[in-house]
Every structure is written in C-alpha cells, then in structure tokens.
Amino acid sequence: MFHELVYQSIAAKDFTADDLKELMIQSRKYNKEKDITGCLVYHNRTFIQVIEGEKEEIDTLFRKIKVDTRHMKVTKSWESEIETRGFAGWSMSIMNINQHGLDKVFSNFLDTGEFSYDVSGILTTSKSILRSMKDNL
Ligand SMILES: Cc1cc2nc3c(=O)[nH]c(=O)nc-3n(C[C@H](O)[C@H](O)[C@H](O)COP(=O)(O)O)c2cc1C
Numbered sequence: 001m002f003h004e005l006v007y008q009s010i011a012a013k014d015f016t017a018d019d020l021k022e023l024m025i026q027s028r029k030y031n032k033e034k035d036i037t038g039c040l041v042y043h044n045r046t047f048i049q050v051i052e053g054e055k056e057e058i059d060t061l062f063r064k065i066k067v068d069t070r071h072m073k074v075t076k077s078w079e080s081e082i083e084t085r086g087f088a089g090w091s092m093s094i095m096n097i098n099q100h101g102l103d104k105v106f107s108n109f110l111d112t113g114e115f116s117y118d119v120s121g122i123l124t125t126s127k128s129i130l131r132s133m134k135d136n137l
Contacts, residue, residue: 002085003055005062006078009071011045020094023070027092036061037087040094047071052085 015023020042036053038129049065051058066074087093 001081002052002084003058004050004080004086005076006048006050006059007062007065007074007076008049009047009074011042011047011071012069014045015042017055023096024092027094030061031091034061035089036092037085038074038092039087039090039096040092043093050087052082052087055081 023040027040031051031053035055036051036057036058038049038051040047040049051061053061062076
C-alpha cells in the first residue's frame with residue numbers, strides 16, 4: 001500500500017519558468033531517493049500537487065513543504081491509502097498550465113481550487129484532471 005496526498009497552495013510570488021525548473025530539479029532528486037512520485041501543477045500563482053509513496057516519507061515531505069516560504073496557505077485537500085500509484089515513474093513533473101496552453105480548459109478549476117467528491121467521498125475532479133493532463137502530455 002502507498003499513501004497519496006493532494007494539496008493546494010498559493011505561490012509567494014509569480015513563479016518564472018526558471019523558478020519552476022529549479023524547484024523541479026530539487027524535488028526530483030529528493031523524490032527519487034525516497035521513492036516518491038507525483039505531479040505539480042502551477043497556474044496563476046496556484047500550486048496543486050499530488051505526492052505518493054510510503055506514508056512515512058509522504059508525511060516527512062509534506063512537513064517540509066508546509067514550511068517552505070516560497071508558498072503559503074498550504075491546504076491539504078485529500079489523502080488516502082492507495083494500492084497502485086497514479087504517477088508511477090514520475091519522480092515529479094511540473095506542469096506550467098499557462099505554458100502548455102491548457103489554461104482555458106482548466107482555469108476554472110485551478111482558479112477556484114474547487115474539488116468535487118463523488119458519492120463514495122472520493123475526490124474525483126483534481127485527481128482525474130491531473131491524470132488526464134499526464135496522459136495528454
Ligand atoms: C510548491 C512546492 C512543491 C514542492 N515539492 C517538493 C517535492 O515534491 N519534493 C521535494 O523534495 N521538495 C519539494 N519542495 C521543496 C520543499 O518544500 C523543501 O524546500 C525541500 O524538501 C527541502 O527541505 P529541507 O531543506 O528542509 O530539507 C516543494 C516546494 C514547493 C514550494
């Protein structure tokens with residue numbers, strides 16, 4: 001079993017492509033070492049990130065992420081045990097939505113940060129959006 005955690009946050013400043021790249025290089029190194037996979041989406045100063053791996057590793061990483069001054073209002077929106085990783089092989093990919101031209105499709109979701117849950121309480125929107133983006137890139 002793995003642990004999966006989704007959160008959103010607000011960037012402390014506008015992130016440039018270079019800022020995102022630096023974050024990605026830093027994250028990939030650590031995540032590879034700790035067998036953590038996931039995906040980080042950036043749009044209009046909003047971050048949404050999924051991280052998955054051993055529970056202890058996810059807790060440790062999320063503790064570090066929460067106190068990172070590069071962003072604020074770090075809000076966990078979902079966490080659960082999972083049997084299979086949704087982002088196997090992805091030590092951390094960062095999608096800059098503005099850059100990929102996906103902003104029209106996803107801006108409402110990303111701007112409002114609204115998540116929807118299905119009847120069983122499973123968070124569907126954010127995970128399915130992140131996964132469909134992964135499949136489309
Ligand atoms: C939006 C955002 C996402 C991040 N994602 C990761 C990540 O997936 N993996 C990682 O190692 N660091 C990530 N970081 C960086 C951590 O917050 C932190 O800087 C890093 O773990 C080093 O912490 P340390 O100096 O306390 O060891 C992220 C930072 C931000 C702002």
